[in-house]
Amino acid sequence: MSRVWNFSAGPAALPQAVLERAQREMLDWNGSGASVMEQSHRGKRFIEMAARAEADLRSLLAVSADYAVLFLQGGATQHFAQIPMNLADAGDSADYIVSGHWSEKAVSEAAPYLRVNVAASGEAGHYLALPPRESWQLDPQAAYVHYTPNETIHGVEFHDIPEVGAVPLVADMSSNILSEPLDVSRFGLIYAGAQKNIGPSGLVVMIIRRDLLQRAGRPMARIFRYAEHAAHDSMLNTPNTWGWYLAGLTFQWLQEQGGVAAIGERNRAKAELLYRSIDGSGGYYRNPVEPSARSRMNVPFTLHDAALDAAFLKESETAGLLALKGHKAVGGMRASLYNAVPPEAVQVLTAFMRDFAQRHG
């Protein structure tokens, strides 16, 4: 067994303690004599586990009873489409803030279902900064305002929740949920693909204000209605039981770490260490993002000479540093620093970066 330092943007590193527990329980979960994957989701054992996972998530983020918590499938991408299906009529419009690749995707999947108003976009600036709140052209009649608090490819992050008045704020938090304390009451709907800060892929966690479940939405099958999923405790059909279980273990692990306040401090320190190493490299490494918009979760950086990229990737892999290759849209490198990436990983990475710069000066 030799575990690497895993900087994957997603599916991403999981807490090693969670993996070890899942490993131990693989053939005999909870005294049942069978794997958690081999249990009916309608059985007493599974229902208790599922309810505890929800309770732990509610506790971690202080989610009030005004919100339903759903465990769904389809990835955030499916919900790019399903959110407008549920929250809007065909004649409605919604405001979208475009701050990078994922908010672009959210727009294109929503477009068949309503009139998308791009209320602000960072595209002209190559998504190296966030469109300032005062530039947003919001429509007070919009069905909702959608934004992406953290963009994994461009490495930009909103560090404050934007004020949007009475229109419900909808956030794709796939890449930053549970990474720091959050005032859930500011949102109408929060959703997140699990595969970054929660668990394995194939699971989506949604926190939705109950009044939004009353919206009629479009004519559609029952399986697409969030209100139906809420009414059936996310067991309208068979859920991703393994994903739900791993999410529950991750929530317990987060509590053991001291909750989102403690993990938030740790995440801030991890990101600061890496940005400091980049900025202090005398131009050897570079992160092009406007400092106030830099992501704590995803840190893209380039080498001063792209001809060194291949050597950097090869040597970093040999040094036990996994998945540092940047997304093709921006090139270079990227280190993702989600909750399960320990501080040691960033120390090893920054030491490697210094060493690499010296050897390939």
Place this chain on the structure above:
Amino acid sequence: MSRVWNFSAGPAALPQAVLERAQREMLDWNGSGASVMEQSHRGKRFIEMAARAEADLRSLLAVSADYAVLFLQGGATQHFAQIPMNLADAGDSADYIVSGHWSEKAVSEAAPYLRVNVAASGEAGHYLALPPRESWQLDPQAAYVHYTPNETIHGVEFHDIPEVGAVPLVADMSSNILSEPLDVSRFGLIYAGAQKNIGPSGLVVMIIRRDLLQRAGRPMARIFRYAEHAAHDSMLNTPNTWGWYLAGLTFQWLQEQGGVAAIGERNRAKAELLYRSIDGSGGYYRNPVEPSARSRMNVPFTLHDAALDAAFLKESETAGLLALKGHKAVGGMRASLYNAVPPEAVQVLTAFMRDFAQRHG
């Protein structure tokens, strides 16, 4: 470690060898130093594994190049809706054969998207028999004919593929895929929730004839289009990577068992043993299904006196026989005998049933 004999209707038993391998590889998969859940689905290792899983499934069922194989999410229930969205225009109709609970569900989820013609139904006979092929009122203009080859709750199964002419035949094979040899060329589309014969829940495997990918379907988001999933090797967005991996291990296990011909023999023998025990119990146990329609996968049965149900469930659980409680729609007991349920499990069950009958005679 004490593993039970698991008769769950789904999520159901997985092959123990598959679980043991997944357990071994949990923290360090394929020499990567990380779990399979912690890998990018766009990485070389994952793509190779995914391609091998598809190739193994193609080999097991002799799937020709005329068909695409997709690894999707949402459960069969989502595809009850997504299939009409993809295969039909709003003005089209499709023929549905209703043979139990799951085909009823398929009808209700399809109804918002096209005109459903219930071409035959076993409802009047309480789904204890299958509507005879000659009674089906098929429409030669139908977009497709949908049926459910095996019904898990009512315990009825089609033992031959119905002839439906030129209209594409669509089958929800969630509960009997890979349980015996299959002539895939008779179908337009086969789909299956994984959690019975393939792997964990949260994964849907689909085999779709490529000409059907050309159908325009309804206006909808790209994420709902099967053609898009096919064009992107089921990685249009992040797939359920754990489910795909477990499915691949199960396909390898099936090959080691001798493929679907060998597992088909084994499944037939398992079901015969149980039905023989029921029929030979002098009325102590009863299965009400018309013999030619009896399912090899799901065997519902009642005790001659329902007052004994609680004792039967308690004692069977003590004897290490899990999940024998019948579905509330039909009551009594149910033993599901999917691929991963070994013959020994049925021997232990039938011995227990004999013993129980003697003690509670």
